[in-house]
Amino acid sequence: MSFFLQLTISGLAIGSVYALIALGFVVVYKATRVLNFAQGDMMMIGAFVTFTLSSTHGWPFFVALGVTLVASFFLGFVIERLVLRPMLGQPVFSIIIVTIGLAWLMRGIAGMAFGHSEQRITFPFSGESVRLPGVDVTLSAENIATLTMTMLTFLAFFVFFQRTRWGIAMRATASNQDVAQMMGINVNRISALAWGLAGVVGTLAGVILGMLGFLFIHVGDTALRAFPAAVLGGLDATGGAVVGGAILGVAETLFGGYLGGAYRELMAWILLIVVLLVRPFGLFGSKDIERV
Amino acid sequence: MSQTEVGATAAPATVRTPLLELKNLEVTYNQVVLAVRGVSMEVQEGTVCALLGANGAGKTTILRAISSVLTSQDGEVTDGTICLDGDPITDLAADKIVRRGICHVPEGRQVFRDLTVEENLRAAAFTLTDRRKVESRLEMVQEYFPKLTTLWKGKAGYLSGGEQQMLALGRGLMLDPRLLILDEPSLGLAPVMVDEITRIVTEVSRQERVTVLLVEQNAQIALDLSDYCYVLENGRIVLDGRSSEIAENQDIKEFYLGASEGSSTNYAAIKHYRRRKRWMS
Numbered sequence: 001m002s003f004f005l006q007l008t009i010s011g012l013a014i015g016s017v018y019a020l021i022a023l024g025f026v027v028v029y030k031a032t033r034v035l036n037f038a039q040g041d042m043m044m045i046g047a048f049v050t051f052t053l054s055s056t057h058g059w060p061f062f063v064a065l066g067v068t069l070v071a072s073f074f075l076g077f078v079i080e081r082l083v084l085r086p087m088l089g090q091p092v093f094s095i096i097i098v099t100i101g102l103a104w105l106m107r108g109i110a111g112m113a114f115g116h117s118e119q120r121i122t123f124p125f126s127g128e129s130v131r132l133p134g135v136d137v138t139l140s141a142e143n144i145a146t147l148t149m150t151m152l153t154f155l156a157f158f159v160f161f162q163r164t165r166w167g168i169a170m171r172a173t174a175s176n177q178d179v180a181q182m183m184g185i186n187v188n189r190i191s192a193l194a195w196g197l198a199g200v201v202g203t204l205a206g207v208i209l210g211m212l213g214f215l216f217i218h219v220g221d222t223a224l225r226a227f228p229a230a231v232l233g234g235l236d237a238t239g240g241a242v243v244g245g246a247i248l249g250v251a252e253t254l255f256g257g258y259l260g261g262a263y264r265e266l267m268a269w270i271l272l273i274v275v276l277l278v279r280p281f282g283l284f285g286s287k288d289i290e291r292v
Numbered sequence: 293m294s295q296t297e298v299g300a301t302a303a304p305a306t307v308r309t310p311l312l313e314l315k316n317l318e319v320t321y322n323q324v325v326l327a328v329r330g331v332s333m334e335v336q337e338g339t340v341c342a343l344l345g346a347n348g349a350g351k352t353t354i355l356r357a358i359s360s361v362l363t364s365q366d367g368e369v370t371d372g373t374i375c376l377d378g379d380p381i382t383d384l385a386a387d388k389i390v391r392r393g394i395c396h397v398p399e400g401r402q403v404f405r406d407l408t409v410e411e412n413l414r415a416a417a418f419t420l421t422d423r424r425k426v427e428s429r430l431e432m433v434q435e436y437f438p439k440l441t442t443l444w445k446g447k448a449g450y451l452s453g454g455e456q457q458m459l460a461l462g463r464g465l466m467l468d469p470r471l472l473i474l475d476e477p478s479l480g481l482a483p484v485m486v487d488e489i490t491r492i493v494t495e496v497s498r499q500e501r502v503t504v505l506l507v508e509q510n511a512q513i514a515l516d517l518s519d520y521c522y523v524l525e526n527g528r529i530v531l532d533g534r535s536s537e538i539a540e541n542q543d544i545k546e547f548y549l550g551a552s553e554g555s556s557t558n559y560a561a562i563k564h565y566r567r568r569k570r571w572m573s
């Protein structure tokens with residue numbers, strides 16, 4: 001029982017990472033209908049910047065993280081402005097290819113700037129842990145931080161999408177870009193904002209991975225493993241990202257824990273295929289009901 | 293552009309600059325399809341102006357040109373100018389046009405389906421940064437459309453056609469526009485609903501002092517509601533005048549009013565109309 005719970009906890013932790021990455025996919029997809037294959041490498045850059053600021057330059061962890069979050073918002077913003085905006089009106093296929101190019105470009109630059117060795121971001125409370133009374137389960141400081149950060153992020157996104165002027169405008173744009181424009185919503189700004197937010201959640205995901213000891217220039221490939229989480233939840237559903245991430249993380253860890261590592265990765269794809277067969281638009285995604 | 297116009301047009305002889313003026317507007321889709329071929333129109337402040345025409349005449353295209361949302365359709369203004377208060381606005385971006393006080397209610401009741409009624413209205417108030425004003429406009433819309441209040445938190449995609457049209461109109465009112473552009477508000481609605489919408493449009497134009505540019509295929513509605521009317525055919529204005537006079541025009545009576553009573557598009561009748569027009573001119 002406690003083995004099961006322990007696995008579930010680490011599953012949720014890794015699931016948080018998937019959820020955050022999925023959220024990045026979802027935000028950009030919702031606002032622009034583009035699958036952003038650079039999501040993983042935006043995440044990697046964010047993690048390396050936090051690492052450099054905190055470990056190399058000795059900044060306090062949370063200061064480094066805060067600064068990186070702001071910077072990654074602007075990185076997303078700039079990418080949209082310089083790379084995506086000029087592609088406006090091109091076929092979605094070409095735009096997706098451009099995001100793949102962008103991913104490799106960032107990876108190359110990161111290789112030159114941060115080196116090719118594996119790093120770990122030290123979390124200030126690292127080593128400490130909490131034993132849950134009753135059940136024989138330990139929560140590490142990293143686990144607690146991960147779950148808290150993820151929950152706060154999703155809460156913030158929820159409030160943003162439901163309550164704020166920009167959030168509602170973004171959903172309106174996702175629903176019908178043409179009419180959103182007629183209502184005076186500047187859809188270019190919306191897509192820049194979406195990319196900025198994708199940068200922010202990317203950094204959070206990357207920093208969490210870094211705390212767990214996964215920081216190297218190819219860590220962006222993890223985003224591809226999180227991709228099933230986004231599809232699972234529904235590519236246009238914010239809430240779906242968190243559920244998809246959690247399911248994927250837990251299922252993966254449980255399968256890995258009981259059946260051995262080889263099954264771990266398989267699980268994600270089996271789940272993805274099964275869900276897509278049953279619900280092609282994901283668990284929470286909406287069928288495209290828009291009129292042409 | 294300060295030189296005085298030589299009175300060559302048949303428009304009413306006012307010295308006032310019209311609120312909206314189209315001069316020789318030409319719109320092309322995909323670089324080849326000429327959808328609007330040199331249209332000139334004037335909409336005077338405080339009036340209801342109707343633009344009448346059959347399917348594919350180019351009505352929606354003209355409206356899209358005015359509110360600058362042609363790019364997503366691969367269309368562009370290839371000639372002519374659009375002026376608001378005498379200022380050219382042809383090249384302004386869509387959001388700037390909205391900020392200038394032009395609000396376009398698109399055809400086919402395109403509400404934001406995944407958003408609630410309230411969120412639809414709030415999204416439409418995007419350019420309003422004054423929160424108090426947003427709240428007071430929300431209240432005003434609820435007064436005009438009490439039905440929407442009962443559906444406030446429901447998803448707009450689940451509303452009936454008539455309710456969606458009310459929501460679309462309500463969205464148009466959120467910004468307190470100077471010019472309200474309505475693209476076929478009666479389309480696909482039952483007669484009772486059409487009457488309701490008609491009543492509200494009249495009320496809004498009087499009470500809120502909004503100038504209205506109304507596009508219709510239903511000549512009866514268009515002529516009842518408007519002060520001045522343009523008839524568009526194949527991307528060209530073929531007739532214009534005071535609505536009361538046009539309503540008396542024999543051709544219009546026969547071929548638009550007649551056609552609108554039965555099936556909404558009586559193709560044969562329209563073809564006949566065109567043939568006769570050619571023969572007469």
Ligand SMILES: Nc1ncnc2c1ncn2[C@@H]1O[C@H](COP(=O)(O)OP(=O)(O)OP(=O)(O)O)[C@@H](O)[C@H]1O
Pocket residue numbers: 321322325327345346347348349350351352353354365366367399509
């Ligand atoms: N995106 C487009 N690409 C190419 N041609 C188009 C496009 N949109 C409209 N057209 C063409 O332009 C012409 C005018 O279309 P428009 O939609 O303005 O007509 P309308 O008067 O609004 O018709 P309806 O009453 O059916 O709405 C039509 O011949 C149509 O086929």
Ligand SMILES: [Mg+2]
Pocket residue numbers: 351352353399475
């Ligand atoms: Mg039309």
